[in-house]
Structures are given as structure tokens and as C-alpha cells.
Amino acid sequence: MRTLSVWCALAAVFAYGASSVSAAAPKRQIDIQTAAATEPTGAAETGSPVSEYNGVLYSSHDEMNSRLKAVADKCEDITQVYSIGKSVEGRELHVIEFSTSPGKPQPGIPQMKYVGNMHGDELLGRELLIILAEDLCEKYMSKNETITQLISETSIHILPTMNPDGHHNTLAILNELDDYKDWCTPEHDFGITKPNFKARQNANMCDLNRNFPDRFNWQNQHHYQHCNTQPETTAVMDWINDNNFVLSANFHAGSIVVSYPFDGSPLQINNYTATPDDEVFVHLAHVYSDSVPAMNSGDVCNTGSATPNFTDGTTNGASWYSLYGSMQDWNYLNSDCFEITVEVSCCRNPPPTEIEMHWGMHGNALVKYIQAVHTGIKGLVSEKKTGRYIEGAIIAVEGIDHNVTTSPLGNYWRLLVPGRTYNMSVLADGFVPIVQRDVTVPDSGALEISFELTRTSDADIVEEEEEPTSTVSVTAAPNVHMQKWEYKHHGNDIVEEYLVNCSLLYPDITRLSVIGTSAKNTNVYALEISKNPGVDEALKPQFKYVANIHGDEVVGREVTLSMIHHLLTNYGQDDEITRLIDTTRIFLIPAMNPDGYAAHRRANGHGVDLNRNFPDQYCGADKAQPEVASMMDFILDHRFLLSISFHGGAVAVFYPYDDSPGMNCNRKSDGIQSSGANVSPDNKTFEYLAHVYADNHQTMYTNVVCYDQDPTWDRGTYNGNHWYPLTGGMGDWNYLEAGVMEVTIELTCTKWPDASVIETEWNNNRRAMLMYLKHVHMGVKGIVTYDDGMTPLEGAEVRIVGIDRVTTSGPLGDYFWLLTPGTYEIEFSMEDAKVRRTIDVPEQSLTESVSGQVVYNVTLDFKAEADEKEFPVELAVYCVCAIALILVIFVLFKLVRWCCCRPNADQIHETGRDKQGLLGDSDHDGGDDVVFDAFPLENMVENGSADSDDDNQYRLQHAIMGSDDSDVED
Numbered sequence: 001m002r003t004l005s006v007w008c009a010l011a012a013v014f015a016y017g018a019s020s021v022s023a024a025a026p027k028r029q030i031d032i033q034t035a036a037a038t039e040p041t042g043a044a045e046t047g048s049p050v051s052e053y054n055g056v057l058y059s060s061h062d063e064m065n066s067r068l069k070a071v072a073d074k075c076e077d078i079t080q081v082y083s084i085g086k087s088v089e090g091r092e093l094h095v096i097e098f099s100t101s102p103g104k105p106q107p108g109i110p111q112m113k114y115v116g117n118m119h120g121d122e123l124l125g126r127e128l129l130i131i132l133a134e135d136l137c138e139k140y141m142s143k144n145e146t147i148t149q150l151i152s153e154t155s156i157h158i159l160p161t162m163n164p165d166g167h168h169n170t171l172a173i174l175n176e177l178d179d180y181k182d183w184c185t186p187e188h189d190f191g192i193t194k195p196n197f198k199a200r201q202n203a204n205m206c207d208l209n210r211n212f213p214d215r216f217n218w219q220n221q222h223h224y225q226h227c228n229t230q231p232e233t234t235a236v237m238d239w240i241n242d243n244n245f246v247l248s249a250n251f252h253a254g255s256i257v258v259s260y261p262f263d264g265s266p267l268q269i270n271n272y273t274a275t276p277d278d279e280v281f282v283h284l285a286h287v288y289s290d291s292v293p294a295m296n297s298g299d300v301c302n303t304g305s306a307t308p309n310f311t312d313g314t315t316n317g318a319s320w321y322s323l324y325g326s327m328q329d330w331n332y333l334n335s336d337c338f339e340i341t342v343e344v345s346c347c348r349n350p351p352p353t354e355i356e357m358h359w360g361m362h363g364n365a366l367v368k369y370i371q372a373v374h375t376g377i378k379g380l381v382s383e384k385k386t387g388r389y390i391e392g393a394i395i396a397v398e399g400i401d402h403n404v405t406t407s408p409l410g411n412y413w414r415l416l417v418p419g420r421t422y423n424m425s426v427l428a429d430g431f432v433p434i435v436q437r438d439v440t441v442p443d444s445g446a447l448e449i450s451f452e453l454t455r456t457s458d459a460d461i462v463e464e465e466e467e468p469t470s471t472v473s474v475t476a477a478p479n480v481h482m483q484k485w486e487y488k489h490h491g492n493d494i495v496e497e498y499l500v501n502c503s504l505l506y507p508d509i510t511r512l513s514v515i516g517t518s519a520k521n522t523n524v525y526a527l528e529i530s531k532n533p534g535v536d537e538a539l540k541p542q543f544k545y546v547a548n549i550h551g552d553e554v555v556g557r558e559v560t561l562s563m564i565h566h567l568l569t570n571y572g573q574d575d576e577i578t579r580l581i582d583t584t585r586i587f588l589i590p591a592m593n594p595d596g597y598a599a600h601r602r603a604n605g606h607g608v609d610l611n612r613n614f615p616d617q618y619c620g621a622d623k624a625q626p627e628v629a630s631m632m633d634f635i636l637d638h639r640f641l642l643s644i645s646f647h648g649g650a651v652a653v654f655y656p657y658d659d660s661p662g663m664n665c666n667r668k669s670d671g672i673q674s675s676g677a678n679v680s681p682d683n684k685t686f687e688y689l690a691h692v693y694a695d696n697h698q699t700m701y702t703n704v705v706c707y708d709q710d711p712t713w714d715r716g717t718y719n720g721n722h723w724y725p726l727t728g729g730m731g732d733w734n735y736l737e738a739g740v741m742e743v744t745i746e747l748t749c750t751k752w753p754d755a756s757v758i759e760t761e762w763n764n765n766r767r768a769m770l771m772y773l774k775h776v777h778m779g780v781k782g783i784v785t786y787d788d789g790m791t792p793l794e795g796a797e798v799r800i801v802g803i804d805r806v807t808t809s810g811p812l813g814d815y816f817w818l819l820t821p822g823t824y825e826i827e828f829s830m831e832d833a834k835v836r837r838t839i840d841v842p843e844q845s846l847t848e849s850v851s852g853q854v855v856y857n858v859t860l861d862f863k864a865e866a867d868e869k870e871f872p873v874e875l876a877v878y879c880v881c882a883i884a885l886i887l888v889i890f891v892l893f894k895l896v897r898w899c900c901c902r903p904n905a906d907q908i909h910e911t912g913r914d915k916q917g918l919l920g921d922s923d924h925d926g927g928d929d930v931v932f933d934a935f936p937l938e939n940m941v942e943n944g945s946a947d948s949d950d951d952n953q954y955r956l957q958h959a960i961m962g963s964d965d966s967d968v969e970d
Helices: 004-016 061-074 124-141 145-153 164-174 231-242 278-289 327-334 352-374 492-505 555-570 575-583 594-599 626-636 683-696 730-738 755-777 873-901 905-911 949-961
Strands: 079-086 092-098 111-115 155-159 245-252 255-260 314-316 338-345 376-383 394-397 400-405 411-414 421-427 434-440 446-448 451-453 510-517 523-529 542-546 585-589 640-647 652-655 717-719 741-746 779-785 797-800 806-808 814-817 822-830 833-841 857-863
Touching: 061 079, 061 092, 061 124, 061 164, 079 231, 092 124, 092 231, 111 352, 124 145, 124 155, 124 245, 124 338, 124 352, 145 352, 231 327, 245 327, 245 352, 255 278, 278 314, 278 338, 278 352, 327 338, 338 352, 376 421, 394 411, 394 492, 400 411, 421 492, 434 451, 492 510, 492 523, 492 555, 492 594, 510 626, 523 555, 523 626, 542 755, 555 575, 555 585, 555 640, 555 755, 575 755, 626 730, 640 730, 640 755, 652 683, 683 717, 683 741, 683 755, 730 741, 779 822, 779 833, 797 814, 806 814
Parallel strands: 111 155, 111 245, 245 338, 255 314, 376 446, 376 451, 542 585, 542 640, 640 741, 652 717, 779 857
Antiparallel strands: 079 092, 092 155, 255 338, 376 411, 394 400, 394 421, 421 434, 510 523, 523 585, 652 741, 779 814, 797 806, 797 822, 822 833
16 A cells, blocks of 8 residues: 555654564464355456355465465466565465466467565455466366456466565464454554564565666665565566566555556656556556446545545556656566556455455456457567568557567567557568558457568668558668668658667667657657767767758758768768767757648748747747747757757858847847847857858858848858847857857758759768767866765856856766867866866867867866865955954953063162063163063063163053153052
């Protein structure tokens, strides 16, 4: 049961310690009694118990094993009992399988599993699974049509208890109760997990449903409750990895509801956290809950506000409460298995006399859920030439970022929502991928589609299949590795298909993501090309190409697609390409405005110019379009350093700023001639980067003029505002809000040229695109650490003296600053620490060709050591004041002491001439010294002038004793 009381009890365990209850003398031994079975009232036909079950008491571990063995003996042709491992205390984890060929996987037969009792103090699910095993055997022997068909088409694996040690301790605790009616009172139901009782947890006091590797909080196999991976957890993970389970449920108690992944929220709060297959999981949850009427009755357990109102009997796990290390999340993320969690009763351990009633509630749902393994799409993937099964082929569904793979027998099962239509792809290493479009899942049963793949070595270009092997036509997808790249206009569907295939053919260096949707709900894709894609690595800069922000400016879209092909096909072949991919996270967005492209117009589907829709430094923010909002989120979620935005209608590179103060802030105006430049603090670097591109372009540096009104470029470059001011441009927003150095590149005079010029334009821009990308490694970069020299410091401010801008170190402590060659003063600061360094950016980063081996950056390791920090002014003032105060107190103390003990004047005169003096100078005549025997004043009175002895004595008495011109008194 997911409840606060459990956590309170767990906290109490740590507060008081745990002690074994095995030595306690039980008042009554819980045991299975031999009695006549009673058929449960109202149970569905497929869910009624077997006659041998008496419905009276919970079974012990040995008795459970005996009951499973009895089932296996009775139905030996369709069952096997096997162990997947042992618990901490050595109890076997026994599974019973139902299949027409138990122990021998068969082609076309999916595997599903049930797991019970992973929390030792939740016994009901365990009993229901034992009864289910007995019921399946009984129904099969009596030739029940539903059960017979189910077993003939499915391999069903049932693990009644995952935590036999916790179960054993629970039985010992329950033996202490005098009356069954006390079992479900809060004191006893939740008291099982109180101190000194090892019940919910395993024998090592570890909660097994917090013990699986987790996508957020798992580090070095050290997780919740300081528990390493437990034997029971390892056994279940190995069991899952050794099989090809498609569907699963695990059983708990404490509520009546079905929950589905994800259980863990990235924000560590109770918040709906959906998987990519959220719609599928919602459907599966309803398959079970809709078969249990009590689950649809709201707050069935009458717990008030402490429990959510599960109006339909289902909930997202993290929406209920967020937990980490759960079994159902691990199943989904690490296998092809879709698992839900079923809470079967309000009471964790209802009185045994109520087990029969609960079987009547859940028996039918248990069978219905097994049948759900036969929904979606299934089939066989084989090699066309030889007919051999292909293991590990990827089955990808468009729009769902989660793939399944084929079994060793070439079978796949892809659970999907009945009645929905999908596009899917099938890919395997060394084979030409296949795309299957418009596949509609039937309302009941699974659609079977098999695929025959052709090896890439057997054909350079694969045409449409003449004889598809399924009832739906199958077409061959472009093979980005073998097929020659075609220079043409690529529509939105082809771009999407191409990007999917790239990500599947090159999984080690690509990662495809949907950064958002357009105004008309078309996906906007970003393809990352990098070694270790998706991983932020220290000192590894991020770069992006963005094209087609204006729908009718299409050449940038095509050169970006060509760059994808160029990078992927040359990785491992070309040294410079390989080095760039290994050391850079490269993101390519070919179509930011797919709706505009489809309509052959500049604006998006809402009629808005996306390059006038970004927040503006002078004119504020406008209502963000979907494409713009998604792009801003995407940029802020990354730490891009350098960027290009491709346009059309001129041949030049433009750099910030794009507008200036005093504009009318009209976001629809275009092409208004400006009177001058408005430059950014990094203008020197921007001008340099603009020339990197223009100078490496085949014609741009010659100042190509497209129209009479074009100004004279500076070797193909120009300040954006100087050409014409615009409000809400993407380039300015990148620089001002995210610190990204982005230039705007106009590629062709004609915005939508004929396809025949695309190859020429690729050749014109290829070297320029690569050289510009290469310069993401120029300037300075480094890691900022704490004073231990090892711990990365996030958020340290980095400044270049003379450039009015600041950047900060990232989560890994790294910082980047693009700079032209030269000497700079760089300053690091955080709170009271401030360090300034002198750095030299090397000249070589300017001149090397794209195939060179030069390192372009200067790595600076910042250590905020105490001796390098500037002494705070405030502290210096405090120190001076403190010292002055001490001196004043010291002088006052001496004066007071002297006044209390001062000698008379006669004594002063008598001793003044025969002691070593304090006054006078040994170099002047008659300058005898004076000392005070009662109060020596060493170092307090400086050498006097050439006055007489009497004058010296008089002044000394007058100054110290406060006397006037009269005689000094005793």
C-alpha cells in the first residue's frame, strides 16, 4: 500500500532497530486446513477457484510449494515449476509456467508474467496467484474453451511470492493476533511494518520495490535504505533478461487501484510522469480495473483525503506518489515488458475468511489481463534470401520514443491501443530498413505483420517490395548507409522517415528527439550526432544547425539534410569528421516550420512569421507560437555555444543585433532599410565567425548581389540591423537569453529554387558549414572547481575584460567562451572569490584546414584557493578599527596605572641624572636622560630635543602629571 503510514513505520524501523520475531511463541499456527472447497459467490466462470481450495487460511512457504507441485503433477503436460533464485534466508523463488510446451519457447507464443508478494506483509496477491494457478489447471482439465485457448496461445509465468522471507515473518506476526477481525484495524494492518518486525522488507530490511536500478537516483548500485541490489531483485532481473516477457503485473495491497509507469518523477514530487507509451498503459490499466467493479467506486477504502479519489480505478504511479527503484519502471526501461501494479485490497492482509470474496472480485480480471498480451501488432522478422530468423531487430513506432526488439526466434509483439492507426519501421544491423504505414490495430486480438529484410550487401537501392509478406503493403525505406544520397526537395513525411532511419541505423552516434509540434501538430525533430548522444560531457561543446524557420526558404533544409548524410556516412572514414563527432554534440533541425513548408509560405500554420515571434530586447515578448516556444525550451535545456539559422533571399552572413532602440516594434514589417549597425559586446568574434563562413563558401565572399537594393557587403558579411531592422528575431534571442553565438545565413537569391540547383548549393556550402562547425572549439574553455581542485563548481561567473557580457559555469563546472586569437584578461567570480588570469588564444585556430589536427581551445582550470582571493575591504576596515581600539585601551590602562602609582617630584629629580635616559639624545651636549623608577617608560617617549635638563623635566612632569606652571606636589 502506498501510504504515509508505511513511511512513518519505516522511519520507526531505523529509529528503534530491528529484531527477529522467529523465536516468539505463536498463539496459533497459521496453516492450510483440509476442508471441502466452496465455490465463491458471484465469481466469473473463468475466475472461480478450484475445488481443492478451502478459502480458510493463508498458506506457508512450504505449503505454497506443495500446492504448486500438486498443480504441476495434475497438469504435467502444460506446466513446469522452476526456481529463479533464492531469498536472503535461502527460500526458493518458485515460478509455475503454463504453456503447451513448458520450458521451450515456441515461435509466435508471447510470454507474460504475474509477480506477487514483493512486500512481505501484503499476502492477498500471493494467495490469489496460487488460486489462479490451481484454477487454470482445473479449467484446462475440464476443457474450458477460454482457458484452453489462452494456454495454447500464451506462455504464462506465475511467481506467487518474490519475498518469502518477509512473508514468513508476516505469518509469525499474524499468529500473535487473537481474532481475525483485528487484522485490518489500523493498529495491526500498518503495525506489521513497525519496529522489530521484518515483514514488508526482505530479511536485510530492504524494500524490494525501491531496490531496482532507477533512471534518476541510482548510483553505484546503492539505493533506497542504503540497500545494495538484493538477491531477490537480482533473481527477478535475471529472470526477465533471460526471457522475452511482453506483459506483466505485480500485486500489492493497501488500496484498490491499478497504477502504471512511471513511478518516479524527475522533479521528485507527486506529478503525473508519463512514459512514451502512456496511452498503451492507460489502456492496459483499464483492462484490469474495468473487470473489477469495486475499483471504479472512488475512495473504496474510505481513507478520506489521505487517498486520492481513483474515480476510474487507475492512476499514474508518480501522480499518486513518486517513488524510485520500482519494479514496473525497470521492466519498461530495461526490457520489452509492459508492467502495471495492482493494489488488490484496502487491507494488506484481510482475514483468511475473506480470501474467497476477493478471488470472486479479481479472478475474472486476472484472466482478462492475460488475454491483453494478444493486442497490438505481432509478427516474424526474417531474412528474405535465407528465411533465417533475425534476432534483435528493432520495431519502432512513429511518435513513440520506445522500441521493442525481436526474440531469438525472430518474433516481435508490440502492444498498442486498439483502434488506433500507426506508422512503424523495422530495422536490423546490416539490413535494409522497412517502413510500414497506416497500420490500424484491431479492436480485439493482434494484427499479424511479418517482414522479410534484405541484406544491404545484396542491393544498393531497394525498390518497393513486389510481393509483400503481409496483408499490408510494405515499402522499402531509404538506406542512408548504402543508398546514394538524392539531391531533391524532401517533403515533411520523407524528412521524418529519413531521420527515424538515421537514428536506427546509427544508434551509437545519433539520438532523435521531438522538440515540439507545429501549429498544425506536425512534429519538429532534432537529430543529435555525437559520440555518447544524449549525454552532457564536461568540456564538450554543443552546436546546432536550424533550417526552414521560414517555410518558403528551403535550401537550408536541404543542405542540413545533406550534412546529416555527410556526417553519418563519413564517421569512422574521415579523420576530421570523426574527430568533430567525437568531441562535439551536433544538433540538426532541418524543418522548424513544417506547416509553412507544406503550404509553400513564409509563416507558420497560424500565419505568424516565426522570426518575428521571439522576445525582443527593445520591444518585449509577443505570444509565442508553438514552434517558437518549443525552440526556446529546447535551447534553454541545452548549453549551446554556436549556431546557424539558414534563410533564403540573399547570399550573405548576418550577425547581431538585428534591431536597435527606437523602432516601432512592428513584428510584421520587413525589408526596411537601416541607417547603421547596432553591434553586440562580442562583435569582434561575430565578425570573425561570419567571415569564417563567407570566406569558405564558394561565392559568398565575392559580395553576390541579388537585387538592386542590396547594400555592399563586407566580403559577404553584414550587421543585421545595418541591412534592415527586425523585431523578435531568433538570433538576438539566442545571444541575449542563452549566450549562443548564432548567425543568420542567407543561402540563395531565390527562396524556393528548382531541385536541380540543390546539389550545387550543397557543394557551395559544405566546406563553409564544416569550418563554421569546427570553430565551436576556438577561444577558451575550462572547468571551474571548488578549492579542493576536484569538485565542479556550477554558477561561477566568467567575464572577459573589455566585453560587457557574463557567462556561467555549468553543472559539470565547465565554461566556454568563443574568442578570436589574442591575449585576454579573464575573470572568475562567485560570492567573495574572484580570480583574474591572462590567457592567450592561439593564432592556429584561424588557419588550419578542416582536416587538420589542431586543438582550438585553451583549457583553463580554475581553483578558488584562499590565497588567490582578494582581501575583502569590509574585513580590512574591521581589522584596522579593532587594532586602534586595542591600542587606545592599552594606553588608557597604562595611564591609569601610572596615576595610581606615580612618584613625587623630588624622586624624579633625584633619579633623573644617573639612570639611562628616556629623554635626550646622546649626541647633544648636556642632554641627560630621565627615567622613572616606579614606572619605566621604555619605548613610550621618543628622543627629545636639545633643551636643558630642567626644561625636559618640567615638560615631562607637565605632560604626564597634568601640572601647570606651579611646583609639582607630592
